[in-house]
Amino acid sequence: MRTILPFTILAAILSGANAIHLLGRVNPSNQELTWPGTGISFSFTGTTATIHLNTITGTNSAELTTDGIATIIPNINTTSITTPANLTHGTHTITLRKRSEALYGSLTIGNITTDGTLIPDAPPSRKIEVIGDSITVGYGLDGTLPCTNSAALENNPKTYAALSAQALKADYSIIAWSGIGLTRNYVSTTPDPSPVMPVRWTRYGANDADDSYTFPKAAVPDVVVINLGTNDFSYLGVREPLNATVYTDAMVEFVGVVNKHYPDATFFLVTSPMLSDAYPEGQAQKYTQTSALKAAIEVLGGMEVKVHLVEWPTQGSDVGCDYHPNAATHAVEAEVLADAIAEVMSW
Numbered sequence: 001m002r003t004i005l006p007f008t009i010l011a012a013i014l015s016g017a018n019a020i021h022l023l024g025r026v027n028p029s030n031q032e033l034t035w036p037g038t039g040i041s042f043s044f045t046g047t048t049a050t051i052h053l054n055t056i057t058g059t060n061s062a063e064l065t066t067d068g069i070a071t072i073i074p075n076i077n078t079t080s081i082t083t084p085a086n087l088t089h090g091t092h093t094i095t096l097r098k099r100s101e102a103l104y105g106s107l108t109i110g111n112i113t114t115d116g117t118l119i120p121d122a123p124p125s126r127k128i129e130v131i132g133d134s135i136t137v138g139y140g141l142d143g144t145l146p147c148t149n150s151a152a153l154e155n156n157p158k159t160y161a162a163l164s165a166q167a168l169k170a171d172y173s174i175i176a177w178s179g180i181g182l183t184r185n186y187v188s189t190t191p192d193p194s195p196v197m198p199v200r201w202t203r204y205g206a207n208d209a210d211d212s213y214t215f216p217k218a219a220v221p222d223v224v225v226i227n228l229g230t231n232d233f234s235y236l237g238v239r240e241p242l243n244a245t246v247y248t249d250a251m252v253e254f255v256g257v258v259n260k261h262y263p264d265a266t267f268f269l270v271t272s273p274m275l276s277d278a279y280p281e282g283q284a285q286k287y288t289q290t291s292a293l294k295a296a297i298e299v300l301g302g303m304e305v306k307v308h309l310v311e312w313p314t315q316g317s318d319v320g321c322d323y324h325p326n327a328a329t330h331a332v333e334a335e336v337l338a339d340a341i342a343e344v345m346s347w
């Protein structure tokens with residue numbers, strides 16, 4: 001007589017290994033993909049697998065990667081996503097990630113079905129969390145100025161954030177929202193009631209209640225990258241230029257809060273490729289932001305927070321929608337960030 005363990009028990013016994021991994025900040029109780037880059041990954045032995053979607057709100061773009069080959073789904077409009085029809089029988093690794101951000105829509109992952117069996121595997125042990133605005137979302141990345149951004153033109157998997165994490169063989173979680181700031185959001189003539197990042201960062205799903213995130217131990221990052229300020233600096237014709245001291249103080253406070261949740265994390269503060277010293281004239285915004293971040297790092301160093309500056313040059317004239325960094329700029333930025341993290345972390 002032999003005993004057959006149900007698959008779920010077997011999977012639990014294989015320590016650290018699970019058959020299905022939620023990627024990024026995803027609440028396992030509802031499996032809703034909100035933040036850009038969130039998704040699911042698994043391996044199976046067989047010829048086909050299907051990811052069922054329970055709910056789809058708004059418009060969502062995703063990337064399905066099968067054994068390293070990516071297929072773009074510009075607009076998810078079916079209730080399931082199936083692997084390519086030509087897979088041969090064998091073991092295949094599947095990743096589905098959102099390319100677009102929560103302000104366009106969300107997806108709820110349902111069951112995974114396959115003609116074969118799911119294979120437990122262990123996720124990478126290195127973890128990076130990247131906190132940012134439209135640059136980190138991948139807003140307009142697939143467009144060429146002039147263009148109107150859409151879920152289909154956002155491309156989170158091609159952002160500096162995703163590429164640097166991949167180069168470092170790290171799991172990554174991206175907490176990003178277009179137009180968001182550290183102290184104030186993108187300049188607009190009508191009041192913008194949406195929360196700034198220190199508030200939105202406390203949410204599990206991007207549209208959940210404030211303070212809903214539970215900081216599960218398994219998701220605590222080794223590295224936190226913060227790329228905020230581009231929107232804070234916008235002002236022309238509507239409001240006063242940003243007070244750099246207010247920005248420095250807010251960065252010190254926010255990093256302090258994040259560090260309380262992740263006491264062992266090392267922080268990397270990134271300068272904006274969209275700020276320049278030439279425009280608006282007389283503002284030296286690039287210099288001002290860089291100096292303000294250096295000032296924050298000095299204060300944080302005194303608080304024994306491990307924190308580093310990563311300087312990116314102002315981008316060139318080839319840009320995506322609304323002057324956002326394009327794929328080439330993101331690829332260059334990814335190398336600069338990955339090199340900085342590799343050196344500090346000995347990764």
Ligand SMILES: *[C@@H]1O[C@H](CO)[C@@H](O)[C@H](O)[C@H]1NC(C)=O
Nearest residue numbers: 072073074075076077078152
């Ligand atoms: C679904 O989206 C695809 C592109 O991803 C498009 O070709 C197809 O026409 C759409 N189908 C419906 C029913 O909208």
Ligand SMILES: *[C@@H]1O[C@H](CO)[C@@H](O)[C@H](O)[C@H]1NC(C)=O
Nearest residue numbers: 069070071084085086087088
């Ligand atoms: C399956 O088809 C896709 C495109 O339709 C192709 O990129 C891929 O290489 C094919 N895979 C195999 C195993 O033939």
Ligand SMILES: *[C@@H]1O[C@H](CO)[C@@H](O)[C@H](O)[C@H]1NC(C)=O
Nearest residue numbers: 052053054109110111112113
């Ligand atoms: C998903 O799997 C559960 C557990 O096996 C099952 O009860 C449920 O009916 C499945 N849902 C769908 C939509 O197939």
Ligand SMILES: *[C@@H]1O[C@H](CO)[C@@H](O)[C@H](O)[C@H]1NC(C)=O
Nearest residue numbers: 240242243244245246247249
């Ligand atoms: C900038 O903010 C600091 C700190 O809140 C304040 O002391 C200072 O007066 C402000 N400077 C200007 C020019 O408003």
